[in-house]
Structure formats: C-alpha cells, structure tokens
Amino acid sequence: MIEILTPAQLDRARDTGHLVGTILHTLRARTGVGTNLLEIDRWAKEMILEAGADSCYVDYAPSFGRGPFGHHICTAVNDAVLHGKPHDRRLADGDLLTLDLAVSLRGVAADAAISFVVGGERDAEDERMISTTERALAAGIAAAEPGARIGDLSHAIGSVLAEAGYPINLEFGGHGIGSTMHQDPHIANSGRPGRGYRLRPGLLLALEPWVMDGTDRLVTDADGWTLRSANGARTAHSEHTIVITADGAEILTLTPGR
Incomplete structure (x- = not known):
C-alpha cells in the first residue's frame, strides 16, 4: 500500500x-557511560505515553522477527545495526x-x-562511518522531489556509501510510512536511477542508510x-522521515533547533 497524505x-x-x-534528542542527551539499555527503553516509553502517542514497536510482529518486539525503541550497540532489542546491558565508554x-x-x-559514540573515547573510523550514513541520508533527501523516482533516491544514497568503501x-x-510504520515503496540503499515509483506531493518516506564495516x-x-x-565489525545507521512537497522534501524528524 502507498498512501498520499491529505493536508x-x-x-x-x-x-x-x-x-x-x-x-x-532527549535520549541522546541523557545517555552516557553506565546507562542501561532498559533505562533508555523506559525513558522512551514515558515520553511517548506523556505525549499521548503510541510506540510502533511494542506489538510489532513482522515475518522476519520473533515477535512481538515488546519494547518501545530499538537500541543497537557496536556490531548490532538493526532491530536492536533492549536488554540488561550497561553502556561502556566508546560504545x-x-x-x-x-x-x-x-x-x-x-x-x-x-548513531553516536557514548562517552569521551572516540575512534576515527566510527566517526567516519556515522558521518557517511548522515551524508548518504542527506543525498537521498536532496534527490527527493516531485517527479523523481525511488531509484533516484537509492542511487544517491548508494553512491555515497560505495564511494566511502562500504559494502x-x-x-x-x-x-513508505503513514497510517502504519512500514509501507510501500521499499527504498533500497543502492539502485538504478530513473527506475521505480514516481514521487508525488503528500508521499511520506523514511530514508535509512546503514552500513557495516567490511x-x-x-x-x-x-x-x-x-x-x-556477520564479521563482528562496528555499524552505523541514520534515518529521517520526510514528506514530498511541491518544492522538494521536508524533513519531519529533525531534532530541536535544527
């Protein structure tokens, strides 16, 4: 299903x-060395409920998971990259x-x-990997305009990731996203330009470049x-939800002040 949202x-x-x-933004500011992943999940739950909203994850049970997920946020550490299930783990400096x-x-x-590094310990490759996913996300957003095709977004994202040397x-x-979290169209992180669904104003998309080192x-x-x-190497993941407008793309999930 592909939804076109009304005003x-x-x-x-x-x-x-x-x-x-x-x-x-709030969770990042609260998280530090010694923070437990279950604390992050609890904080997310409290803020979601206080806003009168619902987590899309608690009852999420797709074919690829062992559902329902049962938590309010995904927390992926180091070599984990997607669908990280919160568990009893305290974060260490450099995670x-x-x-x-x-x-x-x-x-x-x-x-x-x-994605971000916890504490004061910094690794140049971690920072490069995070920066690469952020740049790939920005490239995908820049390619998102009325009349463009999904393949144009995939190609823009994939070009940045490949140029940086990441598989x-x-x-x-x-x-796609709208009344439900996961909808068509699928937006691969690499692809051929000029192919796929043509973008229209009112279309909501979640773009999410992610990489694993090696x-x-x-x-x-x-x-x-x-x-x-699969090789135990570090990972990074950046994502925004955008809406296609008459002029291009509007980012809906920016942190406060950005």
Whole structure:
C-alpha cells in the first residue's frame, strides 16, 4: 500500500515527526557511560505515553522477527545495526549506539534513527562511518522531489556509501510510512536511477542508510530480532522521515533547533 497524505494528515505527520526528533534528542542527551539499555527503553516509553502517542514497536510482529518486539525503541550497540532489542546491558565508554524510534500520534507515524559514540573515547573510523550514513541520508533527501523516482533516491544514497568503501546490504532499507510504520515503496540503499515509483506531493518516506564495516551480511541474535554484522565489525545507521512537497522534501524528524 502507498498512501498520499491529505493536508490535515500532513499537519499531524509534522507533529509526530517533531515528537520523534525531540525524544531522540532527549535520549541522546541523557545517555552516557553506565546507562542501561532498559533505562533508555523506559525513558522512551514515558515520553511517548506523556505525549499521548503510541510506540510502533511494542506489538510489532513482522515475518522476519520473533515477535512481538515488546519494547518501545530499538537500541543497537557496536556490531548490532538493526532491530536492536533492549536488554540488561550497561553502556561502556566508546560504545557505538544506534537509537531507532518509530511513533504514531493521532493516526500518523514517523520513524528516525541516530548513531553516536557514548562517552569521551572516540575512534576515527566510527566517526567516519556515522558521518557517511548522515551524508548518504542527506543525498537521498536532496534527490527527493516531485517527479523523481525511488531509484533516484537509492542511487544517491548508494553512491555515497560505495564511494566511502562500504559494502551495501539490500535486504533492509527505507520505506513508505503513514497510517502504519512500514509501507510501500521499499527504498533500497543502492539502485538504478530513473527506475521505480514516481514521487508525488503528500508521499511520506523514511530514508535509512546503514552500513557495516567490511561486510554486507547480517546475522540474527538468539532474541530473534537484533541484527548484527556477520564479521563482528562496528555499524552505523541514520534515518529521517520526510514528506514530498511541491518544492522538494521536508524533513519531519529533525531534532530541536535544527
């Protein structure tokens, strides 16, 4: 299903996107060395419920997971990159953490992810990997305009990732979003320009470049959800929800002040 949102729905989408961006910003500021992943999940739950919203993850049970997910946010550490299930783990200095949050407010969902290094220890390759996903996301957003095709976005994203030397996994990528979290069209993180669905104003998309250092192959944890790099290397993931407008793309999930 591909939804084209009405002006009233778009206003609600902006509210949802603002909420997602605000929660991620707050969680990043609260998270430090010694923070437990279950604390992050609890904080996310409190902020979601206080806003009168719903997590898109608690009852999420797709074919590829061992559902329902049962938590309010995805927390992926170091070699984990997608669908990281919160568990009893305290973060250490230098851990690379990805927070992925999808929320529904008044019937419209928004989805975003950020990766960052916890504490004061910094690794140049971690920073390069995070920066690469952020630049790939910006390239995909820049390519999103009325009349463009999904392949144009995939090509823009993939060009940045490939130029930086990262293998690209095509199993999981961006997606349509609206009244539900995951909709058509699928937006692979690499592709051929000029191919696929033609973008129209009112279309909501979640773009999410992610990479693993030195591999494009995933393995699944015993929890049935958390996806990790097959070689145990670090990972990074950046995501925004955007809406196609008459002039281009509007980012809905920016953090406050950006």
